[in-house]
Amino acid sequence: MPQVILEQEPAIRLAVFLGVLIGMAAWEVAVPRRRVEIPRLLRWSNNLALVAIDTLLVRLVFPVVAVGLAVIAQKSGWGLLNQIGIPYWLAILIAILALDLAIYFQHVLFHAVPALWRLHRMHHADLEFDVTTGLRFHPLEILLSMLIKLGVVLALGPPAIAVLIFEVLLNASSLFNHSNIRLPVKVDAVLRLFIVTPDMHRVHHSILPSETNSNFGFNVPWWDRILGTYLAQPKSGHEDMTIGIEQFRNRRSLWLDRMLIQPLLGRASGYPTNRKEEEPQIDPKLK
Numbered sequence: 001m002p003q004v005i006l007e008q009e010p011a012i013r014l015a016v017f018l019g020v021l022i023g024m025a026a027w028e029v030a031v032p033r034r035r036v037e038i039p040r041l042l043r044w045s046n047n048l049a050l051v052a053i054d055t056l057l058v059r060l061v062f063p064v065v066a067v068g069l070a071v072i073a074q075k076s077g078w079g080l081l082n083q084i085g086i087p088y089w090l091a092i093l094i095a096i097l098a099l100d101l102a103i104y105f106q107h108v109l110f111h112a113v114p115a116l117w118r119l120h121r122m123h124h125a126d127l128e129f130d131v132t133t134g135l136r137f138h139p140l141e142i143l144l145s146m147l148i149k150l151g152v153v154l155a156l157g158p159p160a161i162a163v164l165i166f167e168v169l170l171n172a173s174s175l176f177n178h179s180n181i182r183l184p185v186k187v188d189a190v191l192r193l194f195i196v197t198p199d200m201h202r203v204h205h206s207i208l209p210s211e212t213n214s215n216f217g218f219n220v221p222w223w224d225r226i227l228g229t230y231l232a233q234p235k236s237g238h239e240d241m242t243i244g245i246e247q248f249r250n251r252r253s254l255w256l257d258r259m260l261i262q263p264l265l266g267r268a269s270g271y272p273t274n275r276k277e278e279e280p281q282i283d284p285k286l287k
Contacts, residue, residue, distance in 0.1 A: 009067050009164060012164070012168065013164075013167065013168060013171065016168050016171065016172055017171055017172075017175075020171075020172045020175045020176065021131060021175055024131040024175050024176060024179040024181065025131050027179065027181045028130055028131060028179055028180045028181055031181060031182045032180050032181070032182065033180050033181055033182045033198065033199070033202075033238060033239075034128075034129065034180055034238065034239055035239075036128065036130075036180070037127075037128065038127055038128050038251065038254070040130075042251065042254060043126070043127075043128060043130075043132060043254055044132050046254055046255055046256045046259065047126075047132035047133070047135055047136045048132060048135065049256050050135065050136055050137075050139075050256060050259060051135040051136075053139055054137060054139050054142040057139050057142065057143060058142060058143065058146055061143055061146075062146055062150070065146065065150075066146075066149050066150060066153050066163050066167060067160050067163045067164050067167065069150055069153050069154065070153050070157075070158055070159065070160040070162075070163040071160045073153060073154060073157045073158075074157065074159065074160060077157075078154060078157055079153070079154060079155060079156050079157015079158070080155065080156055080157055081094065081095060081156055081157040081158055081159070082157035083157070088159065091158070091159050091162070092158075092159050092161060092162040092165070093162075094158075095156060095158030095159060095162035095163070095166070096158075096162050096165060096166050096169070097220075098152075098156055098158070099149075099152060099153075099156070099158065099162075099163070099166045100166065100170075100217075100218070100219045100220060100223070101223055102148070102149075102152045103149075103170065103218055103219075104216055104217055104218070104223040104224075104227075106145065106148050107216040107217075107218070108216050108229070108273070110141070111212075111213055111216070111271070111272060111273050112272060112273045113272065114268035114272045115268075116141075116144075117268055117269075117271060117272045118262075118263040118264075118268055119138045119140050119141040119144070119263050120137075120138070120141055121245055121247075121262065121263075121268075121269070121271065122136065122137070122138045122141075122259050122262045122263070123136050123137050123138070123141075124205060124212065124244065124245050124271075125244055125245055125247065125248040125253060125259075125262060126205075126243065126244060126254070127243060127244050127249065127251070127254065128180070128243060129178060129180055129202055129205050129243045130178065130179060130180040131175050131178055131179045131180070132178075133178040133205070134174035134175045134176075134177070134178030134179075135174075135175075136259075138259070138260070138262070138263065139260070140263070169219055170218060170219060173195065173196065173218055173219045174218060176198070177195075177196045177197060177198050177200070177201040177218070178198065178201065179198050180198070181198055183197065183198070183199065188200075192221055193221070194220065194221070195219065195220060195221065196215070196217050196218060196219065196220065196221050199233075199238060200215055200221060200232075201215055201217075202234070202238060202241070202243075203215050203231050203232075203233065203234045204216065205243050205244070206234050206235075206236075206241050206242070206243070207241075207242040207243065207244055207245060207246060208234075208235065209270055209271050211231060211234055211235070211241075212245070212271055213229070213271070213273045214229050214230065214231035215229065215230060215231055216229055245269065245271060246269065247265075247266050247269060248262060248265075
């Protein structure tokens, strides 16, 4: 990986992040998929404050992040791809797909283990579904995710450029597939053969556990299709489905302080995939 690209990694990631965030936010305002019930100022201010905390914590806790570790692994000969002789372009492709598959399994894990679900459910407790939902992750989940990612990088030994491409794609796709944008049905049908679309991922944010525990992919939809977790559409339709989980359904729960303490509140609920499913009873006034 050219040294100049490595040195510019933070600037590259920030430029793509801001570009996609602003672009998707404008698209949401122009052509929304669902009616917005909660003022954007309330949700956006708290969700953006959360991502600032997450970013700061990662930089404070980890002296080296994924791209830097990939450089070290390459120089030291660590990891599978640094031990086998394959073309550089093929190593990049394999690394990107392998990292994406690892994120898929991590996502399933955070739904399967009740203790981990307590962290991840904060992401699902958002009462709307828009571009800032893609940024709404508990700081402890972010730290655990980085630890898992670093472990995968050490074991895999991917080219550093592949890790940078993956990180940029993951951030951009999270913003895209959480966006409240309307795509033509035929366009969505074609796109979701190759990437996770907002309509595909929105199903995952349904209040119904059977729908919450589907469509785990972030970048590509193939893992869900291959491993049997793909669900095409929500039972109630995209306009009428209820977003969120049965807990934390008041607007006060959208504030930063309440989001940070959510893992400590209440039971793990019936959402973890190893629990018996209980369809939640929703007060019609909360829909």
